[in-house]
Amino acid sequence: MQQDDFDHALVSAEEFSDADKQAVYRAIETRRDVRDQFLPEPLSDELIGNLLKAAHAAPSVGFMQPWNFTLVTDGKVKQRVWEAFSRANAEASDMFGEEQRALYRNLKLEGIRKAPLSICVTCDPTRGGDVVLGRTHNPRMDVYSTVCAIQNLWLAARAEGVGVGWVSIFHDDDIRDILDIPPHIEIVAWLCVGHVETLYGEPELAVKGWRQRLPLDELVFRDRWGAT
Numbered sequence: 523m524q525q526d527d528f529d530h531a532l533v534s535a536e537e538f539s540d541a542d543k544q545a546v547y548r549a550i551e552t553r554r555d556v557r558d559q560f561l562p563e564p565l566s567d568e569l570i571g572n573l574l575k576a577a578h579a580a581p582s583v584g585f586m587q588p589w590n591f592t593l594v595t596d597g598k599v600k601q602r603v604w605e606a607f608s609r610a611n612a613e614a615s616d617m618f619g620e621e622q623r624a625l626y627r628n629l630k631l632e633g634i635r636k637a638p639l640s641i642c643v644t645c646d647p648t649r650g651g652d653v654v655l656g657r658t659h660n661p662r663m664d665v666y667s668t669v670c671a672i673q674n675l676w677l678a679a680r681a682e683g684v685g686v687g688w689v690s691i692f693h694d695d696d697i698r699d700i701l702d703i704p705p706h707i708e709i710v711a712w713l714c715v716g717h718v719e720t721l722y723g724e725p726e727l728a729v730k731g732w733r734q735r736l737p738l739d740e741l742v743f744r745d746r747w748g749a750t
Contacts, residue, residue, distance in 0.1 A: 549680045554725065556685035558630035560637040560716035564595075569682060570639065573715070576678035577643075582667035583657050586650030589668045589710075592701055594640040599700060603712065604634040606696035607689060614691050625732060633687040633714030641713040642701055643672055668710045675713070685718035 538546070574591055582588060594600060615626050634640065645668040647661070657663040672688070679686045689712040697709055728734050743749050 545681070549677045552721065553676055553680045554685070554721045556633060556687040556714070556716075556718055556721070557726065558632045558636065559718045559720060560633060560685060560687075560714065561718060562636070562638060563717050564638045565684065565715065565717070569684070572682070573675050573678050573684070577671040577675035580667065580671035580674045582670070583663035584650050584655035586654050586657075586664060586667070588645045588647065588649045588664040589671045590644045590646060590707070592642040592644070592703075594642065594701075595638065600634055600640060602700050603640070603692070603697065606692050606700065607631075607634055610691045610693055610696075622732075625730065629726075629730070629732075631689075631691075634689060634712070637685075637687070637714035637716035639715040641675075641711075641715060642697065642703075642709065643668060643711040643713060644703060645708040645710050646706070647708065648706060665708060665710060672711055672713070679715065683717065685714075685716060685721065687714040688712070689714060 570593070577589065577591065578587070580589075594603070611631065615623055618626055645665050647664050649664075650657075654664070676686045692712065694709055697703070697712065698705075703709065722729050725735070739750075
C-alpha cells in the first residue's frame with residue numbers, strides 16, 4: 523500500500539463530548555461482578571450479538587484475535603458446570619482461615635444456574651502462527667488480549683443494563699471435558715450473563731466486608747519502583 527492509502531484509513535481522534543465521556547466513565551465505575559441477582563428473562567440474539575461485537579473489537583497483540591466464545595444455554599450443560607464449580611468451591615472454602623471461611627460460605631454464587639446465558643471465553647495461542655508480532659518476548663500477551671475482550675464485553679453489558687459474573691473457581695479439566703475443548707486451547711473465563719434489576723453501589727466484596735478498595739495514591743510510582 524502507498525502512504526496515501528494509509529492516510530485514507532485514518533479517522534479523527536477528536537475528544538469525546540462531555541456526555542459521551544461521562545457515559546464511558548459511568549460504565550467503568552458502576553460495572554460489577556454479579557454473582558446471584560440474575561433474572562430468568564433470556565437475552566435477545568441482537569443484544570448478545572452486540573456484546574460479542576464489543577468483545578471482538580478489543581485490541582490484541584499482533585492483531586491475532588486469539589479469542590473464541592462458546593455460548594451455553596442448555597440447562598443440562600450448565601448443571602454439569604455448576605457441579606464442577608461446587609466441588610472446587612468446597613475445596614476453596616477450606617483454604618481460608620476460620621473467619622474468612624464463614625464469610626466465604628455466605629457469599630451467594632448461583633450465577634451459573636440462574637443466568638440465562640453463560641459464555642466460556644477461551645484463547646487460542648496458535649492463532650497467528652508460531653511467531654506473533656508483539657508476543658516474541660512475552661508469550662502471555664495472547665491471554666492478556668483475551669482479557670481485554672472480556673472487559674470490552676463487560677462494559678458493553680453494563681451500558682445495556684446487563685449483568686456479568688466471572689466464574690474462576692473450577693478445575694480446568696472439568697470444563698474442558700464438558701465443552702469438549704481441545705488440549706491446546708486455554709480456558710480464560712466462564713461468564714454468567716443476564717438481565718439484572720439492581721447492582722451493588724460498590725463492589726459486592728467491599729460491601730460484605732471481604733476487602734476494601736486500596737487508595738490509588740499508594741499504587742502509583744514515578745520513574746522507578748516504590749518512588750513517589
